[in-house]
Ligand SMILES: Nc1ncnc2c1ncn2[C@@H]1O[C@H](COP(=O)(O)OP(=O)(O)OP(=O)(O)O)[C@@H](O)[C@H]1O
């Protein structure tokens with residue numbers, strides 16, 4: 001839901017601002033002519049292209065955050081994380097259907113295309129050939145990786161702090177946390193907003209990558225896919241999430257590429273089986289995990305603040321030291 | 337101890353479906369006192385504490401006043417912010433954390449508890465070390481400092497009770513509601529716990545309101561005792577007077 005919203009908002013902002021900044025008429029952003037004009041503006045004006053991209057990302061994050069705040073109200077009323085997943089799944093599907101049937105939002109069913117990467121203009125400076133398309137895309141992919149690393153580091157730092165401890169306490173025992181004056185609703189809202197800001201960002205990045213925001217991309221399988229990623233790696237472990245995302249994305253892209261490749265060798269083979277077969281594989285993985293390993297492959301991580309290292313924590317049968325302050329801190333335990 | 341009340345409960349009730357767990361209870365607890373709450377199993381003691389701390393919602397009607405403020409509309413964390421701490425009959429500790437980390441959850445207003453300060457380790461690390469020291473002193477007072485590196489799943493029930501008490505004491509509450517602080521604790525340790533409670537009262541002026549089944553220990557340390565039976569307060573008196581009253585035995589024998 002937040003991913004899709006970020007995508008649609010990002011694309012719409014980009015489609016409106018590109019002509020606006022370059023002095024061209026905005027017109028109907030869904031027209032084929034406006035799509036062509038977007039592409040030529042992106043090619044001609046590097047500065048506008050990049051700054052519109054930044055603004056589009058900012059709006060996508062803002063939209064994701066606001067939506068996250070709104071969604072946190074029903075989310076606060078459910079006790080089990082599985083019900084929360086249901087809310088998000090239903091919310092995502094509602095979003096998709098609304099967008100599909102509302103031409104005013106992201107051009108409805110047709111989607112909004114002609115969203116080039118912010119480095120499209122680089123192709124002016126490159127010799128004609130495949131490089132013209134690949135360099136801007138490759139550069140953009142590198143930027144995405146950097147942003148992803150940034151998000152991961154942020155998440156790791158948050159987890160290994162008093163806030164991480166607070167999050168765990170709120171998750172594990174609401175009543176006990178409240179008895180210690182923790183505002184549980186507030187914490188849940190905060191984390192929901194942070195998560196959906198990240199999802200909004202991801203949605204806009206994705207749209208800029210594939211060049212089109214279309215409701216078809218926001219089918220429930222997307223939510224399920226993310227769900228599988230989470231459960232696979234272990235959802236209380238940031239590295240686990242990364243592992244899950246890696247495995248599922250590889251499965252996803254791998255099946256697509258291999259399906260197409262196989263079909264070119266064996267024309268009789270129906271590549272759909274391989275390309276869409278991934279959904280079946282994902283479903284099987286999900287079921288197996290739910291039955292045998294509900295907590296995922298990697299275990300939950302401990303919160304690593306000084307409280308963890310200061311008194312020799314984490315070690316079995318640690319000897320209490322009478323002068324804790326003199327125990328040398330064992331270096332920064334933060335990872336990532 | 338003064339004559340001024342810190343807690344004033346007026347005509348509150350709670351029913352679970354058809355079960356009337358608490359029925360029109362009114363009582364007052366004096367500031368700086370150690371007050372006991374006793375009564376047979378199922379008489380509604382824990383439920384009464386839940387109503388006072390806000391963990392359960394009372395039926396409409398009646399009122400609860402704490403430290404001069406009307407608190408019955410406040411959510412539990414707000415009541416705790418006002419200085420009302422509590423422990424639970426079945427210890428509620430955070431799993432997957434050490435005893436010290438549990439106690440470290442308790443301090444309020446930690447800089448690193450704000451999501452956008454949390455990534456900036458330097459901004460909160462100093463405070464974290466201070467709080468860890470304070471938590472350790474707290475544990476030393478309760479003689480559980482040897483447990484600080486143990487996971488909460490590795491300690492005994494009695495130790496859990498103490499760890500819980502340590503969490504609740506971290507923020508220097510004005511009043512503490514303790515639900516059976518010595519259940520599952522060795523007899524000698526039960527004496528020690530009450531000794532710590534008495535010390536805490538003298539040193540910091542904390543008010544204690546305690547549910548306890550070990551009457552012989554409780555009676556040695558309390559100023560006043562309430563007896564609850566079938567959701568109602570049936571007696572309020574000094575412990576010396578309560579032991580002599582035959583209504584106590586009657587309540588416990590279920591007559
Ligand atoms: N959440 C609940 N749902 C339904 N009934 C409840 C609930 N909590 C308590 N009760 C009922 O309310 C009554 C009072 O229970 P409560 O736990 O307050 O008693 P208690 O005096 O603390 O007993 P004990 O000494 O055994 O701890 C009991 O009959 C109990 O079954």
Ligand SMILES: [Mg+2]
Pocket residue numbers: 381382383425515
């Ligand atoms: Mg009880």
